[in-house]
Amino acid sequence: MHRPSDARPVLHVQQSGDDIDMRFGIVGTGLMAQEHIRTLALVPGLQVAALADPVPDSIAWARHTLGAGSEDVPAFDSVEAMLGAGGLDAVIVCSPNHTHHDVLDSLLATDLHILCEKPLCTTVADARAVAERAEARARGVFWVAMEYRFMPPVRSFIDDLHDGRVGTLRRVALHEHRFPFLRKVGDWNRFNRNTGGTMVEKCCHFFDLMRHMVRAEPVRVFCSGAADVNHRDELYGGEVPDIIDNSYTIVEFDNGARAMLDLCMFADGAEEQERITAIGDAAMLEVGIPSGAKIFSPRVPLDAPKRIEREHVPVDARALAAGNHHGASYGQLLAFLDAANGRGPVQVTARDGLSAVAIGVAAERSAAEHRAVAIEEVL
Structure with missing residues (x-):
């Protein structure tokens, strides 16, 4: 966001x-x-x-x-x-x-x-x-x-992955370097008991993207995270917020793929708020938000010149003006309307939502207990 x-x-x-x-x-x-x-x-x-x-x-x-x-x-x-x-x-x-x-x-x-x-x-x-x-x-x-599935640059990126452009996908790295959580009505988002924890509240987006990109199910989660910088001087009814503000999370999938999320919510000045890198056995693909820059880098022999392809994925100006998710809410709405009118499938089901919550809960537990957590422990 x-x-x-x-x-x-x-x-x-x-x-x-x-x-x-x-x-x-x-x-x-x-x-x-x-x-x-x-x-x-x-x-x-x-x-x-x-x-x-x-x-x-x-x-x-x-x-x-x-x-x-x-x-x-x-x-x-x-x-x-x-x-x-x-x-x-x-x-x-x-x-x-x-x-x-x-x-x-x-x-x-x-x-x-x-x-x-x-x-x-x-x-x-x-x-x-x-x-x-x-x-x-x-x-x-x-x-x-x-919404993150429906950012036009991210959709283009995922289409490339699913078309096999990088070969067999083995690794995904997602980076979100951004500003702290905004104020919400009643300050409800300052406490894990209301949000599910940052890894559920914020990062379910990224865990959903991981599953969607690798087209496999998670088996194990390791998260190292803490509340280190943000909200430490805030008090609500005498309580200090307990939400994680930075973390590294690794998710292992049942097809052998691995995905990593690097979250930092005190990186207000970052040029790219989101960066995603996917690496297969044939190539690497990257995309940045808000730049919309997509970079394709196929593997080449050590003595051969690199063959890097760069592309800019545009976003409708009206959609950008309407929201804070890089045009994603508009694309999501159109897909939702198609499903409601029988013109297309439900692209993000309740079962998808459950899976994203499960990964987030496993990540919160992992960060708290300093150990890897099997998904079957939370499901």
């Missing part, structure tokens, strides 16, 4: 009833909800038709982002009240991590299409329960919002 600017564009355009193809409810109207609201405004035929959040200031923030006509959008203090009013086709869940299980408990009893922000839940048990219910539904798409 890229640091948001103070000024946010208001992109929403009200549409007449005859033009509406899908009506969305937004559950939790904090920071991430604003990105979804702006992204929905980019697609004709979509309407934010209801808001649900117990915090009035958050509702007011959402109305500001919606712009003209927002006073006509009903607001509720709970998801149950919103569902009782009816009139929705889909719901986007943006509430704090620790509320997902209870929010989804109500939503999964409906036929609504559901886009749930990551992480799916904060514990493996809750994530498994949600996944089982989601898979048992007769109707309604369930999609976990793993």
